[in-house]
Amino acid sequence: LLKPAKKKKLPPGPMGLPIIGHFHLLGKNPNEDLYRLAQKYGPIMYMRFGSMPTVLVSSPAAAELFLKTHDLNFASRSPHEASKYISYEQRNMAFAKYGTYWRDMRKLSTLELFSGLKVRQFQPMRRTEVRLMVESLKPAAERGETVDMSLKSAAIVGDIMNLTVFGRKFGDNDLDHEKGFKEVLTATMAEAAAINIVDFFPYLKWLNLLGASRRIKNLAKKYDKFVTRIIDDHLQSEERKGKNGDFVDTMMAIVESGEAGFEFDSRNVKAVLLDMILAGTDTAASAVEWTLSEIIKNPMVMKRLQKELEEVVGMDQLVEESHLPNLKYLECVVKESLRIHPPVLLLPHSSIEDCEVDGYYIPGGTRTLINIWAIGRDPVAWPNPEKFDPDRFVDSKVDLRGHDFHLLPFGSGRRGCPGLQLGLVVIQYVVAQLVHCFDWELPNQMSPDQLDMSEHYGLVSCRATHLMAIPTYRIRDQTKTTS
Numbered sequence: 001l002l003k004p005a006k007k008k009k010l011p012p013g014p015m016g017l018p019i020i021g022h023f024h025l026l027g028k029n030p031n032e033d034l035y036r037l038a039q040k041y042g043p044i045m046y047m048r049f050g051s052m053p054t055v056l057v058s059s060p061a062a063a064e065l066f067l068k069t070h071d072l073n074f075a076s077r078s079p080h081e082a083s084k085y086i087s088y089e090q091r092n093m094a095f096a097k098y099g100t101y102w103r104d105m106r107k108l109s110t111l112e113l114f115s116g117l118k119v120r121q122f123q124p125m126r127r128t129e130v131r132l133m134v135e136s137l138k139p140a141a142e143r144g145e146t147v148d149m150s151l152k153s154a155a156i157v158g159d160i161m162n163l164t165v166f167g168r169k170f171g172d173n174d175l176d177h178e179k180g181f182k183e184v185l186t187a188t189m190a191e192a193a194a195i196n197i198v199d200f201f202p203y204l205k206w207l208n209l210l211g212a213s214r215r216i217k218n219l220a221k222k223y224d225k226f227v228t229r230i231i232d233d234h235l236q237s238e239e240r241k242g243k244n245g246d247f248v249d250t251m252m253a254i255v256e257s258g259e260a261g262f263e264f265d266s267r268n269v270k271a272v273l274l275d276m277i278l279a280g281t282d283t284a285a286s287a288v289e290w291t292l293s294e295i296i297k298n299p300m301v302m303k304r305l306q307k308e309l310e311e312v313v314g315m316d317q318l319v320e321e322s323h324l325p326n327l328k329y330l331e332c333v334v335k336e337s338l339r340i341h342p343p344v345l346l347l348p349h350s351s352i353e354d355c356e357v358d359g360y361y362i363p364g365g366t367r368t369l370i371n372i373w374a375i376g377r378d379p380v381a382w383p384n385p386e387k388f389d390p391d392r393f394v395d396s397k398v399d400l401r402g403h404d405f406h407l408l409p410f411g412s413g414r415r416g417c418p419g420l421q422l423g424l425v426v427i428q429y430v431v432a433q434l435v436h437c438f439d440w441e442l443p444n445q446m447s448p449d450q451l452d453m454s455e456h457y458g459l460v461s462c463r464a465t466h467l468m469a470i471p472t473y474r475i476r477d478q479t480k481t482t483s
């Protein structure tokens with residue numbers, strides 16, 4: 001006698017509504033709503049957004065199952081309508097499905113763009129830019145003026161990233177009469193992050209709801225115009241010839257050599273350059289903005305950090321990247337900030353085929369979101385999780401490179417962030433410089449504990465309100481450092 005087939009058990013989850021599924025349970029901060037739901041339904045939870053089955057992963061142990069034990073099966077991405085138009089027919093990496101193309105691109109960029117050597121190559125440029133930032137803050141410091149440090153963080157990180165990737169900085173109305181390159185990139189990021197209804201209701205494709213596809217196509221055209229011009233400039237520049245310079249040079253040299261080992265032309269280069277800017281700019285800027293916010297909100301942390309900087313760097317020179325390995329407390333401060341404020345709140349994975357995880361059946365093609373924000377607040381892993389306390393990392397071996405599943409700001413496994421090393425250097429270097437050179441106070445006699453720390457949800461999270469602060473210059477003498 002044939003036994004009846006065992007019913008496959010999906011993970012638990014709340015009741016959904018017809019058609020929309022569970023969209024109605026999400027508010028302005030879905031990471032927080034999903035965290036609360038996980039406390040009721042468990043760390044592996046099943047929901048449906050439109051017609052999109054989704055698994056939510058909300059604890060360190062569960063994250064390890066998805067990102068280590070079953071890493072390969074969850075190393076894909078869900079369909080993403082926006083990336084179709086901005087990625088030169090799916091030639092990008094960050095939104096690419098798992099497969100040969102993604103593997104080739106990942107290998108190539110890890111080798112050519114993210115090596116330790118490449119990160120070090122841009123050190124002089126970062127030094128110049130960070131010094132320019134300090135100079136730009138001095139007049140406000142002299143006059144006791146308030147500075148928008150959210151904009152400043154975005155500007156310094158944006159300049160460093162643009163110089164790394166494109167070899168130049170961009171003004172607001174650069175290269176285009178109508179819209180600057182900066183604006184095109186910001187708008188593209190916003191479109192990539194926006195909930196595109198077609199991703200959740202694929203049968204509505206024909207509707208082109210909200211005009212999103214048309215808007216994205218227009219942006220993609222503009223980006224193409226800019227980036228084509230930038231590549232042409234690189235190719236025509238005599239002084240660049242033979243130099244292993246910015247990412248454009250590096251990638252175009254591979255195109256010209258024909259040694260990529262797979263179909264690789266200027267369309268792939270353009271798609272990957274955009275990936276790097278979209279994945280690397282807002283993330284690092286958000287981390288700088290949040291870390292500085294926490295330092296200002298916790299004056300004892302600022303004092304201790306300044307003491308460490310005085311001991312390691314002194315008061316008569318500026319911080320250099322070579323000082324970073326000796327700034328142990330700074331490392332703890334940055335880790336703690338990334339724990340409470342991970343720039344990417346939900347890792348966007350997708351399963352490749354049907355599989356069983358922890359006794360639950362998960363069909364192939366299931367969107368799988370790892371709630372990094374929730375994991376950083378896991379009460380078992382993190383006692384008193386809401387408290388900003390860098391001391392938890394003093395004498396601790398917990399790192400943020402994806403080995404410790406309770407601290408995953410850069411993800412983990414095959415899909416983990418390839419720009420980790422570059423991102424960390426930028427965050428640590430910029431924050432160290434800001435805190436070493438300046439004391440920081442809040443405007444209007446606001447006390448540190450009054451600083452609002454609300455979060456704005458997005459593909460990359462940031463502060464809901466800009467960080468406004470008054471710098472006071474505190475370095476004695478800089479004459480040794482102006483070279």
Ligand code: HEM
Pocket residue numbers: 093094095096106275276277279280281283284287343344347348349408409410411412414415416417418419420422423424427
């Ligand atoms: C504070 C800085 C940064 C943070 C917190 C961060 C975080 C992340 C996270 C969480 C992911 C997704 C991992 C996953 O899906 O499991 C990711 C992917 C990625 N990041 Fe970063 N990142 C940072 C900086 C950078 C920089 C500077 C670059 C490049 C210049 C970069 C390039 C990428 C790329 C290309 C991917 C996609 C990888 C793939 O899909 O295979 N990131 N990053």
